[in-house]
Structure formats: C-alpha cells, structure tokens
Amino acid sequence: MTKMLTDARSIRIKGRSFLAVVLAPDLPFDDWLVRLDDLAARSAGFFLGRPVVLDVTDLPIDRAQLKDLIAELAGRNVNIMGIEGGRPSILGPGMPPALKGGRPVSDEAVTKEPIIELRNGEPKPVAPEVRSALQSMVIREPVRSGQSVIFPEGDVTIIGSVASGAEIIAGGSVHIYGTLRGRAMAGSLGNASARIFCRKLEAELVAIDGIYKMAEDMAPGLRGQSVQLWLEGDSIIAEKLI
Amino acid sequence: MGKVIVVTSGKGGVGKTTSTAALGAALAQRNERVVVVDFDVGLRNLDLVMGAERRVVYDLINVIQGEAKLSQALIRDKRLETLFLLPASQTRDKDNLTPEGVERVITELKRVFDWVICDSPAGIESGATLAMRHADMAVVVTNPEVSSVRDSDRIIGLLDSKTMKAERGERMEKHLLLTRYDANRAERGDMLKVEDVLEILSIPLLGIIPESMDVLRASNIGSPVTLADARSAPAMAYFDAARRLAGEVLPITIPGEKRGIFGKIFARRAA
Numbered sequence: 001m002t003k004m005l006t007d008a009r010s011i012r013i014k015g016r017s018f019l020a021v022v023l024a025p026d027l028p029f030d031d032w033l034v035r036l037d038d039l040a041a042r043s044a045g046f047f048l049g050r051p052v053v054l055d056v057t058d059l060p061i062d063r064a065q066l067k068d069l070i071a072e073l074a075g076r077n078v079n080i081m082g083i084e085g086g087r088p089s090i091l092g093p094g095m096p097p098a099l100k101g102g103r104p105v106s107d108e109a110v111t112k113e114p115i116i117e118l119r120n121g122e123p124k125p126v127a128p129e130v131r132s133a134l135q136s137m138v139i140r141e142p143v144r145s146g147q148s149v150i151f152p153e154g155d156v157t158i159i160g161s162v163a164s165g166a167e168i169i170a171g172g173s174v175h176i177y178g179t180l181r182g183r184a185m186a187g188s189l190g191n192a193s194a195r196i197f198c199r200k201l202e203a204e205l206v207a208i209d210g211i212y213k214m215a216e217d218m219a220p221g222l223r224g225q226s227v228q229l230w231l232e233g234d235s236i237i238a239e240k241l242i
Numbered sequence: 243m244g245k246v247i248v249v250t251s252g253k254g255g256v257g258k259t260t261s262t263a264a265l266g267a268a269l270a271q272r273n274e275r276v277v278v279v280d281f282d283v284g285l286r287n288l289d290l291v292m293g294a295e296r297r298v299v300y301d302l303i304n305v306i307q308g309e310a311k312l313s314q315a316l317i318r319d320k321r322l323e324t325l326f327l328l329p330a331s332q333t334r335d336k337d338n339l340t341p342e343g344v345e346r347v348i349t350e351l352k353r354v355f356d357w358v359i360c361d362s363p364a365g366i367e368s369g370a371t372l373a374m375r376h377a378d379m380a381v382v383v384t385n386p387e388v389s390s391v392r393d394s395d396r397i398i399g400l401l402d403s404k405t406m407k408a409e410r411g412e413r414m415e416k417h418l419l420l421t422r423y424d425a426n427r428a429e430r431g432d433m434l435k436v437e438d439v440l441e442i443l444s445i446p447l448l449g450i451i452p453e454s455m456d457v458l459r460a461s462n463i464g465s466p467v468t469l470a471d472a473r474s475a476p477a478m479a480y481f482d483a484a485r486r487l488a489g490e491v492l493p494i495t496i497p498g499e500k501r502g503i504f505g506k507i508f509a510r511r512a513a
Contacts, residue, residue, distance in 0.1 A: 142444050144399030145392050160444065163395045179441070 057085025248377035252393030254364030257421035262361040267466035268484035270325035280330035281373035293464025303331040306343030379415035417448035449483030452497035
C-alpha cells in the first residue's frame with residue numbers, strides 16, 4: 001500500500017461503458033446478408049455511426065469466412081468494433097478485438113433512437129457535452145430501505161447510514177459516513193480503481209467494477225468496523241480503517 | 243388550522259391503531275378537539291378500539307363519494323366531548339379512496355379540529371400513501387425487532403418523497419414511537435435495544451410504550467388505553483408522548499429501568 005512512486009502523477013485509466021448493437025449472424029451468410037439489407041432498406045442509417053459487435057458464438061466458421069463477413073459488412077457501412085464469442089483460432093491480426101463480459105440491455109434501448117430519428121426526418125440537436133474533471137454527489141441524510149442512489153458520473157458521499165434494502169450505485173467511489181447495511185456498488189461503469197469506504201460495515205453486498213462480495217463472504221472480524229474495500233485483480237480486498 | 247398527523251409503520255400488527263386511539267384520547271383529555279380517521283378501508287379496526295363499532299352509520303368513503311356530509315359521518319366519543327372518530331368503510335372497495343376526496347375531507351377536518359390523526363393501513367400501497375399525503379407530521383410506530391425496523395425505514399423514505407410536504411420541498415417532521423418494548427427481552431438480546439433502533443432509523447423518539455396486558459385489555463373493552471386505565475404504564479407513556487407531540491419537552495424514560503410490580507409480572511410470564 002505504501003509503495004514509492006517514481007512520479008506523483010499517475011496514468012489515468014478510465015472505464016466507460018457504451019451501448020453497442022450486437023449482430024448475431026447465422027449460416028449461410030449470404031441469406032443472412034440479404035435479410036440485413038432488407039432491414040437496412042427499411043430503416044436507413046440504422047448502423048450509421050453505431051458501434052457494432054459481431055456475435056459469432058457457436059458458429060462453425062474459419063478465419064477466412066469471418067474475414068469475408070467483416071468485409072461484406074464494411075461494404076454496407078457496418079463497422080465492427082469487436083467480436084464476441086470467437087474462438088482464438090479464427091481471430092487474428094487486422095481483425096477487431098475479442099470482447100467478452102457483455103451484458104444484455106432491453107431491445108427498446110437499442111432500437112428506440114433510430115426510429116425517432118426516422119420519423120422526425122432530421123437528427124435531434126445534440127447538446128454540447130459539458131464534463132467537469134470529476135463529479136460528485138453528496139447526500140446529507142440517511143438512505144432509507146427501498147431507495148436507490150444511482151450516480152454513474154462519479155463519487156457518491158453519504159453523510160448518514162445506508163439502510164438494509166437500500167443501494168448506492170456509483171461510477172466512482174462510495175463514501176459512507178455512517179453504517180452501510182444495504183448494498184454499495186462502486187465503479188459501476190467499469191472502474192477498477194473505485195473504492196468503498198464506510199464507518200461501519202454491516203453490508204448485504206458490496207461490488208467494485210462488477211465483482212461482488214456477499215455478507216457471508218466477508219471476514220467476520222470486519223463486521224461493525226470502519227472499513228475500506230478495493231479491488232486487486234479479480235478479488236475484493238477489505239481492510240480496517242483506523 | 244389543525245395539525246394533521248399520520249400514524250404509520252409499513253408493517254402490520256405493530257400498534258398503529260392502538261397508538262392512534264391512545265394518542266387521540268390523550269390529546270382530547272387536554273381539552274383539544276381531536277378527530278381520529280381510519281384509513282384502513284376494508285379492514286377497519288379503529289371503531290372497535292374506540293368502542294364505537296355499533297354507532298357507525300356513514301364512513302369516510304360515503305363522505306368522499308358525496309353520499310353523506312362530514313358532520314353525519316363523525317362519531318363523538320361517549321366519554322370525551324372533544325374526541326371524534328371518522329370510521330373507514332368495511333364493505334366498500336379501497337379504490338374509492340381518491341386523492342381529491344381525501345384532500346377535501348382533510349382540509350375540512352383541519353378547519354374544525356386541533357388534531358387530525360390518520361390511522362394508516364399497513365403496507366406501502368395507495369391506502370398508506372393517501373393517509374400520509376396531507377400530513378404535517380408523522381408518528382412512525384415501530385416494534386423493537388428487525389423486520390418492523392426495516393419496514394419503518396422504508397416508510398420514512400416514502401414520507402420524505404411521496405407526501406405533499408416533501409413535494410413542496412419542505413421537511414416532514416417524523417417521530418418514532420417504539421411500542422411493545424420489553425426491557426428484559428431487550429437486555430437478553432431477544433429484542434433490539436432502544437439505541438439500536440434509534441441508530442438505524444435516526445429520527446427523534448416520541449416515546450417508548452412498554453409491552454403490557456393493559457393494552458390488550460383496553461382494546462377488548464373498546465377503549466383507548468389512555469381512557470381505560472390512565473394510571474397504567476402504557477397509558478402514562480402515551481400521555482407523555484401526546485405532550486411531546488403538543489410541543490412539550492420531557493425526558494424520555496425507558497420502561498423497566500426501575501422494576502416494580504410491572505417487572506415481576508413480566509418475570510413470571512417469561513418463566
């Protein structure tokens with residue numbers, strides 16, 4: 001924990017999640033491409049400027065076939081940002097990187113936007129993005145059972161307790177100046193350096209960057225203590241705060 | 243303008259109706275005009291605890307639906323001049339409780355009474371949210387056990403978000419009434435301690451009502467415990483709570499700290 005650093009400035013690595021359209025082609029590809037063209041004809045610009053992930057799970061194809069498919073799609077302005085479920089043998093240099101750990105979202109979230117665009121005829125004005133260096137949310141009262149605090153933009157600080165059955169979901173770290181009885185999830189958009197701090201640990205569940213720990217997996221000696229939790233590799237480390 | 247209090251808890255069976263009746267009778271004995279309103283449509287009990295079950299002609303739903311005037315539905319207590327009951331309907335559907343109707347009735351009651359005490363149904367459905375909607379302050383009834391405490395915590399969250407006061411950006415005044423408290427069981431760890439409950443809920447304490455047979459006995463004879471036996475331990479605790487509601491500052495005593503006859507009865511029952 002107290003390692004000397006050569007330079008006080010650290011390299012900033014950030015996690016961010018994006019919504020991607022996943023295309024799962026089936027064999028034979030020719031037929032599938034015809035159906036894709038039909039879809040593209042009905043809603044023009046569906047794939048324009050959209051990140052697309054190709055799901056080739058369980059497809060018995062080889063590297064050449066995959067390469068051809070990617071070329072076919074590129075010809076239709078469908079740019080593949082990653083390949084999901086591809087065996088290492090069919091992937092290679094010059095191909096989009098392999099992706100894993102994708103989480104499904106509702107179909108509505110994916111299709112809603114282009115439909116609105118089509119009806120309006122012109123794209124919605126995009127609000128200029130204002131981003132401060134780091135955002136934080138401060139809650140000055142207890143978070144009650146049944147309440148959720150969701151703040152993907154940064155850190156959440158609670159001056160009070162988090163009740164059993166309440167949850168805090170932060171893109172950054174979670175600081176609780178009270179007892180954590182509910183759930184706390186830090187780094188929810190993929191931020192492995194996020195931490196959870198609480199004055200008294202009685203949590204039902206803690207999670208950092210999607211890796212979670214239930215109450216029964218926590219060391220009994222930490223219960224009721226001031227604790228900080230962070231991620232080392234794929235495991236959550238907890239330590240008493242003095 | 244009178245004050246509207248909601249007596250609520252989330253969980254059922256913790257003593258909302260008993261506390262509504264006891265606090266109402268205690269306030270009325272201070273010569274203040276009090277109405278207790280039963281919001282538990284379909285499962286009404288407040289009329290029984292108040293001993294007025296045979297005198298119900300019209301009810302809250304009748305008033306809301308315009309089938310009766312408010313003055314026709316109000317039942318005056320036989321023992322206390324200034325205590326009134328507005329009963330719930332036992333037969334009607336609870337969907338008849340409309341937000342507009344409730345608002346009209348509460349506004350009218352506020353004009354006439356010093357205290358409007360709303361007995362909320364259990365749960366977090368529309369009946370409970372309507373009962374709390376127009377309240378100026380809330381009495382959260384909690385038993386010293388984990389499920390009741392968590393449900394109360396949930397209700398406090400709703401009080402801070404679903405009420406008119408919260409929507410206007412004001413703070414809802416909330417008070418904790420700890421009922422069925424048994425000092426011996428708390429000491430043995432069978433029950434949560436007062437400080438644990440306060441730590442979890444973090445709202446000010448209105449009073450601690452000891453677990454007592456007097457409460458059940460009073461309910462069975464159809465009388466608020468503060469009327470049936472004003473000298474009993476729970477009645478005295480309710481009187482103190484009522485004085486605190488009216489703004490007096492009194493030290494809180496934890497029942498059972500000094501063991502009297504009360505303690506002996508308990509010791510025997512536990513054995």
